[in-house]
Amino acid sequence: MNLTLSTLEYSERSCIILLTIVLLGKTGVGKSSLANSILGTNVFSFSDFEKSICQAKSGSVNGRHVTLVDTPGLISRDRSGEELKSEILGCISECAPGPHAFLIVLKVEKMTEQEKAVITQICQYFSEDILKYATVVFTHGDQLTEGMKIEEFVDQSDDLRELIKKCSGRCCVVDNKYWKNRQQDEYRTNQYQVAKLLDAIDEMIVKNKGGCYTTKMLTEWQAQQDERIKPSSASVFSIFKHLMNSLKRKPWAFVGAALGVLIAILGKTGAGKSSLVNTICGEEVFKVYHNVNSGTKDCQSATRSVHNRRITLIDTPGLFDTDRAEEELKAEILRCITECAPGPHAFLILLKVEKFTVHENAVVEKLLEYFSEEAFKYAAVVFTHGDQLSEGETIKDFVQKNEKLKEIVGKCGHRCHVIDNKYWKNNNPQDYRSNQFQVQQLLQTIDDIFLANRGTCYTNEMLQEPRRIVILGKTGAGKSSLANTIFGDEVFDISHAADSGTTNCQSETRSVYNRRITLVDTPGFFDTDRAEEELKAEILRCITECAPGPHAFLILLKVEKFTVHENAVVEKILEYFSEEAFKYAAVVFTHGDQLLQGETIQDFVQKNEKLNEVVGKCGHRCHVIDNKYWKNDSQEEYRSNKFQVQQLLQTINDIFLANGGTCYTNEMLQAVYKKVVEEETHELLLCLRMGILFKVNYLYCQ
Template sequence: MSQAEYHKPHALVSKKTFDHVKRSGQVRDKRLTVVDTPGWWKGYPLIDTAERIKQKLVLSVQHCPPGPHAFILTVETGTFTETNRRSIEEHLGLFGENIWGHTIVVFTKGDSLKDKSIEQHIESQGEALKWVTEKCGNRYCVYDKQTKDQNQVIQLLDQIESVVVNNSGRHFELDETTLKEVEEKRKVAKVRANARREKKEKRREEEKRKRLKGQIQPLSEVRIVMLGWVTCGKSYAKNVILDKKDVRPSRTHQCKKHEGSVGDRHVTVVDTPGWWKYFPAHYTPEWVKTELERSVTFGSKAPHAFLLVVPADVSFLEEQRKGIQENMKMFGEMVWRNTIVLFTWGDTLGNTSIEEHIEGEGEPLRWLVEKCGNRYHVFDNVNGGDGSQVHQLLEKIEEMDASVSSCDGTPKTPETEVTESHRREKEVRKEMVEFLDKEWTRRDNELEEKVRAMWRETRRGDRSMDHIPDFSVQENEVYLDTRGLPIKFPLLSGAPQSEES
């Protein structure tokens, strides 16, 4: 038996895998079972992978009892960096150190090698890729889906049999404690998710009765402000709401009003610049703060709703919760009464409900949803369907507007005492903010092209790149780790060695 593990959502099949897919067949007079598992995004560290994905990876060993004989780790035959290596090491670490003795590397897109051998490719990529292949006992082969050469299948089967022989026929066994911990977490999350879902459905039934009694009147005009961190998918969500296409996805640099008709409603959506995902609010550039303040006074009337966009395909940590809370302070505490959490990339949930995702991610995401009065909605980025997801969202906005008064739209900035040390800290922050903006602008065209390439490759639209870019660095420049967090600032005298919110 073998089990498939993927370090990005491109595997030996074209369809994306968000849940386990099990297939069995007869090969070489042996019964072969293959379990296809959800993948993680290439280059993303383990901490960025959603909790449900990590749990599904660990529990995947239960789908071929008593356990898999081999794991297949697919790696594209493109550029392979140290960031990619660390991502693989961290994710396979979920299974424990013993997994490496059961793992085979399968290089996909073999046609891109052209006249180069796979050994030459491994050598050309340096120590990072050599580390992975050596960690797997130099077990590797190439897969090219453009050809129908059965030899590549035979080579893979030979590798699987060699793994079985090397392990004396023993299957991989996951630590029982690890397995029980994951199962218990899932069990608790399901119970809490059911309670949250029942609470939401009960409120929805009450809202329906109010509609029938005429207590909730449909709005002829709906005014929306989009909020969230950089590249969380605000612009994409705006396009879904207004049924528009954006062929050049890029960072939003200023507030922009977009209008359209959805059924009998005139809908106005104000798209806004985002704040940095991994940096606290004091790193948010002043021009972003100015544009955010301007978003609520962009028209003659206050918005009916703030849509706080949160991607559902990655983790949500305490630093994201704090960043959102701090950046939202400028609107005043009353803003939460008019805010709905809008989860994008709902298609990646697979058979996991949004409530299970909320509960599985833990207290930070639960806090955010509760802060918004348990108001949340999900957009499927692939299957837009008949527009019902947009109509349901607008109904939720109408219900929210009927139950609370609109925000007065007057931004309020918390007062702080400026001391000498505080002033020096602000100077250092200013340099860092300017650096981030400068580097983002410098590489904006390159980042846009990466987004477009990802869109073409995955057919998933305006993909959210949910981390600060890993900027190219030269000597005496700022260094960022794999999550985009500054490690050291040689240009900033007196700056800390690490900076986390």
């Protein structure tokens, strides 16, 4: 293919835009499953409610950042045609400027009148112009005859052949059930087909000169339709009412993805945040105040196209605003995350070109407190008042002068830029000391942040308090290995010695399936190498290790015969933490490969009355993993750690909700020991009383 310079430029830029793809098809054809196959993970829900509305999810696929929009099934018996139409058209108008591609989903089966009706309905909704942006994807690929390609299947039907021709020959095939794992025939793998599909979309985008199916095109087509058929006022009201309702419940991830790159600007009052937004946008977007208190009282956002990039800038109130309470200010600044849900792709930390004092350092400390270290992966430092630089000095030269400042910029991946909102407005655009030059460099840095983080953003989950989980079990049960399996990384050291490899409580925090998790690994019960009281004190320290307390306990047992030794572990937990702990507990079995073929962990538990009783105390919550043999996805989904970890995290979330978001606290622990002390005191008094009576009787007898 001969590409012009403009299309080559588009191809190079395409990796940094958000590629929006809408899936269309009748109910039950496999749209949600196809979306999951493309993203390589189960992110789309199959609940009746979720299938009735448009839902969008984003992910990185083969080096591209992709947003997939799953739509309700066409030709639905459960809702009126107008209601369905307004839901689907509403999703298109929400992902402005519009989707880059549509996937028309059909099954590998005979093309009936119903399939033809689906295509007709799509063209009625969007006009035949949609086919310029469409690819046909067939599901249930395993129905193809051995060795048959999808193109050969298409050739068997005049109607299919005509449809694919209108889509410029673009078609692919997947099988969401049988083609998940690699097979001898590469053609019959979803990985191969997804790569082929994305290549076809790339070529289509180049052919369409980087354009998308815009809301303007949709509006013009609808206007033509309205001219042909004037609906009644009642019908118009019905459509409008449903559209408004659907917008209320639409996932904000959808809107975030559609806005392009999202940038939050942070800094103390007077640093020049609002002015920076105006400088980047090249126009007066936000009003600039020059008083002592922060001019920006609430988070405010603006979306503009700057240097061929669609960006949304979020301006935040100044840190250390003397005019409002700390908690009120914190709540408003954190709202910037929800303002641009699912989250910003970049943070710009604003500092002035001036002496770096404790006040500037306090800004960085405050950001660390609000957003955690994770935020620095998405951050760049922007200095204002650039005219304060010495003649010929760059911002990097300035940073090198101060060790603390150098350390902060280092945390942000050494990303820093400088502008001057007052004096550098009209300088030569090629000069270092011009805002135009610096803004171009800054946007390139934001692109780099976007790519380095694979198109992900700083999410609400990262902001949320992590779920704190304590792992308990006897020596050798596999506690450290379980923690590593949950994290998907070798975080905790593993010892295969007879004594406990974990001698002290240790904790680590990671993001797992978009949840922040803190795991506390504890020494093994019945460690032969230390005194009982010493061991008890160390295990109880886990409560302070994850203050104010754990949201869940994981009690580890092996898939093996439940003996008095295993029961002693449960008794020990009861002694240390009381019955209350079981409200927060789940049992996790290791060595899952010891299960019989086809046996579930629930089946195993049912075999032993005592074990069944223990799991019952924990709300019948139990899971199984195998740290050695279930690492890689097996043909049987149940026997994979990935599946079991996802199920376990869901259980932990259920525990969290069942307990009203509370955790097992020091107060609960203290109540246990108060009771123990009372019982011991009672026993001591009883012994003393018995001793006194014995002595009185002895004297009386004398």
